[in-house]
Amino acid sequence: MTPPEQNENTPLPPASAAWSPSTRLTHDAAQGAHQPVVPPIYQTSLFTFASYEEMEQTVSGEQPRSIYSRGHNPTVAAFEAQVAALEGAETARATASGMAAISMAVLSQLRAGDRVVCVRDVYPDAYKMFTQLLPRFGIHTDFVDGSDTDAFIAALPGARLAYLESPTSLTFQLQDLEAITRAARQHGVTTLLDNSWATPLHQRPLSHGVDLVVHSASKYLGGHSDVVAGVVAGPHALIDRMNALEYSVLGGKLSPLEGFLLLRGLRTLPVRLAQQAAAGMQVATWLRAQPQVLAVHHPALASGIQAERFQRYFRGTSSLFSFRLGGGPLRVRGFINALKLFQLGVSWGGYESLVYPAAIGHSAPPGPNAQRDFAVPTDLIRLHVGLEDPQDLINDLQQALDAGEAAMPQP
Numbered sequence: 013m014t015p016p017e018q019n020e021n022t023p024l025p026p027a028s029a030a031w032s033p034s035t036r037l038t039h040d041a042a043q044g045a046h047q048p049v050v051p052p053i054y055q056t057s058l059f060t061f062a063s064y065e066e067m068e069q070t071v072s073g074e075q076p077r078s079i080y081s082r083g084h085n086p087t088v089a090a091f092e093a094q095v096a097a098l099e100g101a102e103t104a105r106a107t108a109s110g111m112a113a114i115s116m117a118v119l120s121q122l123r124a125g126d127r128v129v130c131v132r133d134v135y136p137d138a139y140k141m142f143t144q145l146l147p148r149f150g151i152h153t154d155f156v157d158g159s160d161t162d163a164f165i166a167a168l169p170g171a172r173l174a175y176l177e178s179p180t181s182l183t184f185q186l187q188d189l190e191a192i193t194r195a196a197r198q199h200g201v202t203t204l205l206d207n208s209w210a211t212p213l214h215q216r217p218l219s220h221g222v223d224l225v226v227h228s229a230s231k232y233l234g235g236h237s238d239v240v241a242g243v244v245a246g247p248h249a250l251i252d253r254m255n256a257l258e259y260s261v262l263g264g265k266l267s268p269l270e271g272f273l274l275l276r277g278l279r280t281l282p283v284r285l286a287q288q289a290a291a292g293m294q295v296a297t298w299l300r301a302q303p304q305v306l307a308v309h310h311p312a313l314a315s316g317i318q319a320e321r322f323q324r325y326f327r328g329t330s331s332l333f334s335f336r337l338g339g340g341p342l343r344v345r346g347f348i349n350a351l352k353l354f355q356l357g358v359s360w361g362g363y364e365s366l367v368y369p370a371a372i373g374h375s376a377p378p379g380p381n382a383q384r385d386f387a388v389p390t391d392l393i394r395l396h397v398g399l400e401d402p403q404d405l406i407n408d409l410q411q412a413l414d415a416g417e418a419a420m421p422q423p
Contacts (some may be wrong), residue, residue, distance in 0.1 A: 110228025113242030193221030231361025292331030346419025
């Protein structure tokens with residue numbers, strides 16, 4: 013069996029350090045032979061050797077090169093290098109999905125009997141891992157309101173890992189990263205943050221003390237709703253630890269074709285995200301003014317300490333947010349079914365606008381550690397704003413709000 017390889021990709025050369033992200037993303041990290049403007053797809057399972065000596069030197073690590081695409085593939089490595097450069101990380105490892113990235117990164121830091129401190133309202137499948145999979149190995153997770161910095165820090169002593177989402181799923185609450193990571197280092201706790209919402213363009217958690225960053229690359233990084241992928245970025249020491257065991261034995265590798273699609277998506281990330289973020293703000297601001305809407309959860313529209321954190325840690329926003337529609341389940345159902353431009357779906361980050369009624373999958377979280385305050389309100393709706401004209405989206409929301417009103421029982 014082919015031995016596992018070290019992830020040999022590195023960020024872009026030092027000469028590119030002064031480039032803006034849009035310039036960096038226009039120039040791929042690895043172009044291959046013949047200098048093509050688009051890196052080729054190395055659609056191969058393995059790479060052969062000219063001699064016994066060459067293979068021996070490669071397997072021993074004396075000569076870095078590809079052996080087997082589960083360990084290293086040049087197309088995938090080009091994507092990894094771009095993400096590492098954007099995040100300001102030493103290296104990165106691409107995976108078959110966002111959950112593969114989360115699972116491998118988490119497992120690489122934990123041993124039987126350890127304890128995790130995790131923000132509330134975390135991504136549902138991450139929550140399922142913490143409450144159903146990890147307890148098999150005697151690993152306990154405490155869920156703490158991440159917006160309460162003192163409470164989160166108070167839970168850190170004795171933990172091995174702190175799992176963060178800033179903003180959190182569905183409720184979009186922000187954490188004070190520098191305060192939490194400073195306390196975590198004092199207690200020997202590794203910090204891991206899901207940065208899928210902001211992307212490296214709008215938040216760089218490593219620069220605020222976070223140890224590891226994960227992305228669902230299926231979202232804004234890919235941007236075209238045609239790839240499922242994940243990526244972990246951080247220092248060599250932590251990524252190498254993950255590569256040596258969790259990545260090599262769990263097998264959640266990224267395919268060369270998906271690596272190619274992600275490189276394509278990254279090239280347009282700055283322009284896509286800018287347009288979607290502006291449209292998202294326009295839609296969210298309009299919704300906040302509607303009498304049927306009880307609240308809008310958007311980090312860029314937050315107030316108080318949440319607004320201060322947004323200004324401190326973020327360089328921009330994205331187009332995913334949620335809102336509460338008063339009136340109960342009948343109004344929500346009528347509103348959802350009346351939408352024409354917002355498609356009903358579970359993901360986000362692509363070119364299309366999506367709506368997701370949170371109560372369908374989140375009303376009663378399962379697991380031995382389930383806490384009832386995790387149950388989201390039945391009237392919470394998540395919106396992802398795509399590349400459509402924002403006025404068309406607002407018109408669609410207006411007629412759907414009218415339809416939801418009509419679905420209510422008449423006195």
